[in-house]
Each structure stands twice: as C-alpha cells, then as structure tokens.
Amino acid sequence: MASVLRYEYTVETEDLAKNYVMGPITVKALDGVSVKIRRGEYLSIMGPSGSGKTTFFNMIGGLDRPTRGKVYIDEVDIAKLDAYELAWLRARKIGYIFQTFNLIPVLTALENVSLPMIFAGVGREERLERAKQLLERVGLGERLDHKPAELSGGQQQRVAIARALANNPVIVLADEPTGNLDLHTGLDIITLLKNLNSEKGVTIITATHDLKMIDVSDRIFWIRDGKLERIETRKEVSVRPVERE
Amino acid sequence: MKREKQAIIFPIGEAIAFSVESIRRRLTRAVITIVSIVLGIAFLSALLTISRIVIALSGPIASAEALPSYQLWMAIIALLVCGVGIVNSMLMSVTERYKEIGTIKTLGAEDFHILELFLIEGGIMGAIGGVIGGILGWGVAFVIYALQSQSSLVSSLVTQAALGSIDLIGYSVILSVVLSLLSSMVPAYMASKLNPVEALRYEV
Secondary structure, X not given: OOOOOOOOEEEEEEEEEEEEEEOOEEEEEEEEEEEEEEOOOEEEEEOOOOOOHHHHHHHHOOOOOXXXXXXXXXXXXXXXXXXXXXXXXXXXXXXXXXXXXXXXXOOOHHHHHHHHHHHOOOOHHHHXXXXXXXXXXXXXXXXXXXXXXXXXXXXXXXXXXHHHOOOXXXXXXXXXXXXXXXXXXXXXXXXXXXXXXXXXXXXXEEEEOOHHHHHHOOEEEEEEOOXXXXXXXXXXXXXXXXXXX | OOOOOOOOOOOHHHHHHHHHHHHXXXXXXXXXXXXXXXXXXXXXXXHHHHHHHHHHHHOOOOOOOOOOHHHHHHHHHHHHHHHHHHHHHHHHHHHHOHHHHHHHHHOOOOHHHHHHHHHHHHHHHHHHHHHHHHHHHHHHHHHHHHHHOOOHHHHHHHHHHHHHOOHHHHXXXXXXXXXHHHHHHHXXXXXXXXXXXXXXXXXX
16 A cells, blocks of 8 residues: 555655766766655755756656666665556656646647546546546636647646646656746746645655746755755745856 | 556557547648558459459359469559558657657556557558558459440359459458558557657657
C-alpha cells in the first residue's frame, strides 16, 4: 500500500552529476548536487539558462539517467528501476508540466486529462469522472470537449496541470510553467499551483526564471554552472534585494 | 513502492479513436498512402480475378497459363512499392510526432503502448486501402470481360466466375492489412524506443 506510507523526503539526490559529451568536449551540465526535498514542499529551482536546471529536473523526473550519483523518490533509487517500473513511476508518482504545454493536439481537454489514467489502468467511467472533476477544479468545466488549438495558452496550461494531477502524484514537476504566458496569466497559473500544493499536499518543484514564483515558494534552490549555489527560504530572499538576471 | 507486474493495455476502442484522429489530422498524407495501397491491391486483385475468369472460359481442356508469371511479378513489385510508401508515410508521422511521443512517455506510457498506436494507424490505412483496392480490382476485371462477351453463354460464364471470385476481395483485404502492419513495424518500433528527453527537446 504505497499510497498510505508517508516518507519525510519525497525526493533526495546524492552527488548528482551529468556530463554531456560533445565531440572532444565534455560538458558538465550538472556537477555534484545533493538535496533533500520534503513532502508537500513548494520548491523553485532558479538559475540562468544553461545552468543545469533542466538537466536536474530531468534527472529527478526519471526522464534521463545521471552520469554519477543517485536519485531517490520516496526512498526508492530510481536507477535500479527497469523500463516497466520507470513507466509505472512516471504514471503514478510524478506529474509533468511543460513550458510549451505539450497537450496531445488530436485529443479534447477531457481526453488529455484522462490519458495518464489509461496508463495507470483506471477504468473508463472513473477516468472520465475524475478528469471532469480536475478540469472543473482548474476552472475549465465549460471546455471539456475543446481541443488544445481551441484554447488559449493559459487554458492549455490549466489542462496540463489537471493532466499532471490525474493520478494523484506525490510530485509535480513544472519546467518553466509560465515561460510562454503573459504576466497576468502566469500569475494565475502560479496561484493555481500554490493552491493545489496547499489543498492536496502535493510536492511541487518548478524550474523557472520567473521571479514571481519566489512569492509562493517554500524554498529556492539557486543553481549556477551545474552546482547548487545556495538554498534559501522565501524569508531569506525577501530581505535581500534579488538580483536580476 | 509495491507494484504488481501486469501489462496495462491501451483500451482498444480508445487506441483506435486516437489513431483515427491522428489520421484525420494528417488527412492528405493518409489519403496519398491509401491511394498507393489501393492501386497496388487493385492491380493484384484484378490479375487474380482475370485468371479465374480465363480458366472458367477455357474450360477443363485448356492447359494455357491463366496467370503468366511476369504478371504475378508485376503485382508483387507493385505491392513492394506500396510497402515502401507506407514505411515512408509512417516514418514522417513518427518524426512529426516526436514531441507527442515524448509527452505520452512522460505520462507513463510503456513502449508497448506507442507501438500499439502506430500499428493501429498503419492497420487502419491498410484495411481501408485493401477494401477499396480489392473491390476496385475485382470490379474492373469483371466489367472488362463482361463487356467483351459476345454470347449469352460466355457472359453467364464470366458472371459465374467473377461471382465465384468474390473471396479474392477478402484475401486482398487480409494481404493489405498484413502488408501495412509489416511496413509500420519499423517506424512504430523506432517511435516506441525514443528517449523521452530527446523526443521532448526535438523541434519540428
């Protein structure tokens, strides 16, 4: 009964590193990052482009394998999982939100949200019912049968958030969730993520440039040149003037 | 983390609906592919029907070759050409949908699910092409011989042989579906093995 067990740390990394070999050059995209992320935390990973945010993000999402070091999700070393178990993990434990929304263009909002439930083996009736509830929760109860092309950017990102929550994951990973949205819509999305974080107790990890995100984050990881520069809580950031990138 | 090893199958109804929508979205290309299948299958179906009619007309005494081997070879080459066409079309479909495949994988799809979606897509195009091509080829062969018949005896023999050859339409459909599935296999396999990170990074 995995769902009943509570682990203090949802995500843990140990000396995580990733090198990319590009011809004669080896690029250290990530160089020895060790962090512990608590259950229910709202966390932002900040850093300039090319700092290794996305690499870090892909590692903890089980999308890419590290060159060195370990990633634990709910105390399971994900390097030890086979392809089937990794798919299982992605389906049930992790929800992903992308900068470019990445909805499936041929499916309606309702079908998009119910897709991850197919991979988790949820029955059709329950799937559609839950997808409907989730879409209502993110404020799209009126647009269930719209295809992504018929929705605005903000609405598409709401569908993506509902989809990320479909299988009640313990972690939601959001890669630049506001990157393609205007200021106001971006703020709406941040508020929505924060509310879901408080309501459902789901751990939210965002990789972002967006300084608005600091206001809702419990902690901020600053990453530079593949290394964890510092970890700050929201209070620590607010007493210090934030440097613009 | 406890998990039971049980294969979760993409419900067939929804997989088909998904594939049909994907075909509709790229309708022009699908139509071109289907037309090439239709032509290949119609050619084969017409040749086989003609050979049956010729045998019926020449009667039991004739030992004439009803289906010259060069014609059969032409049909086989036509089928190969349509196979290559399907491979090409499916490869384009995979490349266009890198991002979609990457996304589905992050949602927890297993390789098997991706394979299933692309094979169904190929199978649907094969089935449509097979039905149209089979009927077309059979019909053309029938009409040509019926129009050439001088006497009512010949005409009734032709009709009888043609109606007796209706099973060829069924074989054409089966052949077409098998051919399409075989041709979709490589592109579908490639799609299913994509690494999600690379697939997501891909810009069309």
